[in-house]
Amino acid sequence: xxxxxxxxxxxxxxxxxxxxxxxxxxxxxxxxxxxxxxxxxxxxxxxxxxxxxxxxxxxxxxxxxxxxxxxxxxxxxxxxxxxxxxxxxxxxxxxxxxxxxxxxxxxxxxxxxxxxxxxxxxxxxxxxxxxxxxxxxxxxxxxxxxxxxxxxxxxxxxxxxxxxxxxxxxxxxxxxxxx
Numbered sequence: 152x153x154x155x156x157x158x159x160x161x162x163x164x165x166x167x168x169x170x171x172x173x174x175x176x177x178x179x180x181x182x183x184x185x186x187x188x189x190x191x192x193x194x195x196x197x198x199x200x201x202x203x204x205x206x207x208x209x210x211x212x213x214x215x216x217x218x219x220x221x222x223x224x225x226x227x228x229x230x231x232x233x234x235x236x237x238x239x240x241x242x243x244x245x246x247x248x249x250x251x252x253x254x255x256x257x258x259x260x261x262x263x264x265x266x267x268x269x270x271x272x273x274x275x276x277x278x279x280x281x282x283x284x285x286x287x288x289x290x291x292x293x294x295x296x297x298x299x300x301x302x303x304x305x306x307x308x309x310x311x312x313x314x315x316x317x318x319x320x321x322x323x324x325x326x327x328x329x330x
Contacts, residue, residue, distance in 0.1 A: 154214050154229075155263045162214040162228060162260060165202045169215055170195060172224035176248045185282040205231060211272070213244055216260050218251075225251050228260035230268055233280065235313065236302065241268050241277045243295065245288075252287065261295045269318040280304065281312045 155162040165173075170192070177183060177190035177198065190198065198213075205212030213229035228245040243264045245257045261279070268274040279292040283301070289312060293299065296314035304311050 161217045185285045257291045279314045
């Protein structure tokens with residue numbers, strides 16, 4: 152099921168058959184260097200299953216990122232719930248295969264997810280959580296979000312960058328409904 156489309160990308164729900172395309176992306180040590188380790192095939196399967204579970208329970212999750220021109224799997228991007236300082240926020244997460252780095256795909260997909268979350272889902276705020284050393288991901292998050300601050304994430308027990316965007320406020324001071 153297609154969730155979002157941009158000029159160059161389609162974001163759609165994962166299906167089980169995506170394992171064959173996603174596993175080599177998540178097995179790349181360079182692409183996964185800010186994770187504890189590259190994903191095995193089994194770990195990638197759990198990632199897909201987790202995403203499918205999020206669709207069923209939350210209505211969104213990480214989606215397969217495909218190039219519209221040829222349907223080529225580029226990675227994933229989407230919205231996942233995260234507990235941040237005792238508050239649940241939607242995080243925009245993204246992973247792009249290494250041979251597609253530097254072409255603007257992550258930014259294009261993340262911008263679409265931001266706009267979707269704020270206008271269609273009515274989220275008051277969305278965020279991206281980025282390792283301070285992940286300069287490429289920080290550049291993407293800096294283009295997508297309004298502000299950044301460091302925070303200690305309880306989940307990882309590490310200080311990370313928290314990039315955030317808020318839903319626009321209408322002229323009366325209330326949050327715009329997105330309708």
